[in-house]
Amino acid sequence: MKFIVACTGPSMSAELLAQVRGFPLVAVNGAFRLAPWAVAIAANDAAWWRVYEDAFEAEARRFSANIVPKVERLVGGAIGSDSCSGVIGLEAAKKLGATSIVLLGADFAGGHFFGSYTGILKNTKPERVAIHRKQFRAWQKSNKIPVFNATEGSALDVFPRVTLAEALAA
Numbered sequence: 001m002k003f004i005v006a007c008t009g010p011s012m013s014a015e016l017l018a019q020v021r022g023f024p025l026v027a028v029n030g031a032f033r034l035a036p037w038a039v040a041i042a043a044n045d046a047a048w049w050r051v052y053e054d055a056f057e058a059e060a061r062r063f064s065a066n067i068v069p070k071v072e073r074l075v076g077g078a079i080g081s082d083s084c085s086g087v088i089g090l091e092a093a094k095k096l097g098a099t100s101i102v103l104l105g106a107d108f109a110g111g112h113f114f115g116s117y118t119g120i121l122k123n124t125k126p127e128r129v130a131i132h133r134k135q136f137r138a139w140q141k142s143n144k145i146p147v148f149n150a151t152e153g154s155a156l157d158v159f160p161r162v163t164l165a166e167a168l169a170a
Contacts, residue, residue, distance in 0.1 A: 002168070003098035005089040006031040006038070008114070009107030011151055016104060019164060024096065028089040030114050031105060032058055040096060042089035044081075047120050063092040078139040084132040087139050094145055101147045102167040108133070108155040133158065146170075 004025040006017060014034045017025070027038035029048060032055055040061045043049060049056075049068045056062070062071040065079050065088055074091050086106055093101050105113065108129060117123050124132070136158040140147065148167040149159040162170070 001097055002100045002102065003093040003096065004102050004104060005042075005086065005093055006035055007086045007089065007103065007105035007107075007151075008112045009105040009151065009154075010109065010111045010113055011107050011153065012105030012113040016164075020102070020104070020168070023102075023168075024093075024098075026063075026089045026092045026096070027060070028085045028105075030112065032060065034113075040089075040092045042085055042092045044083050044085045044088045045121070048085075051119065051121055061092070061096070063088055063095075078135065078142045082131075084135050086132070087135045090136075090139055090143075090145075090147065094143060098145055100170065101145060102164070103147055103149045103156075103159060104151055104164070106149055106151045106154055106156050109153070 004020045004023045007028045017035045025035050025038045026040040027035050029043045032041045038060045041055050042063045044064050046066045046068050064071045065074050065083050066081050079091050147159040149161045150164040150167040
């Protein structure tokens with residue numbers, strides 16, 4: 001079963017997600033607000049769950065590698081408490097039965113579609129981006145599920161880059 005993992009890069013939009021409606025979708029962090037039909041929400045930062053309390057109102061399963069009340073914990077393999085939420089999204093899709101995954105909004109160029117985090121949430125620093133790339137690579141090496149990065153202009157070089165049409169047809 002093909003899953004969509006919707007990340008929060010600047011390329012993410014409601015219009016983009018409308019093109020994949022009908023596919024099971026894991027929304028990473030704030031992408032859940034653009035896809036209320038998401039089957040799951042993946043966010044690793046425990047503080048994120050405290051700030052985005054409306055995520056608990058969604059009719060979606062919730063995943064993190066950290067201990068968060070009312071959120072399923074993913075552990076083992078390439079997943080750790082410091083994992084990138086996008087990697088948690090891949091792992092959640094796997095747990096839910098994905099046989100292939102289309103990655104959207106994984107720009108890796110800095111920023112989010114909603115702007116910068118404020119308050120207690122922190123924006124990803126450049127040195128963390130390098131760590132996140134390694135985490136995606138470790139996930140890829142430990143899993144046999146094909147992942148297609150359909151994020152136009154993505155700087156993430158871990159998975160094959162394809163157009164959305166190609167990814168959906170694969």
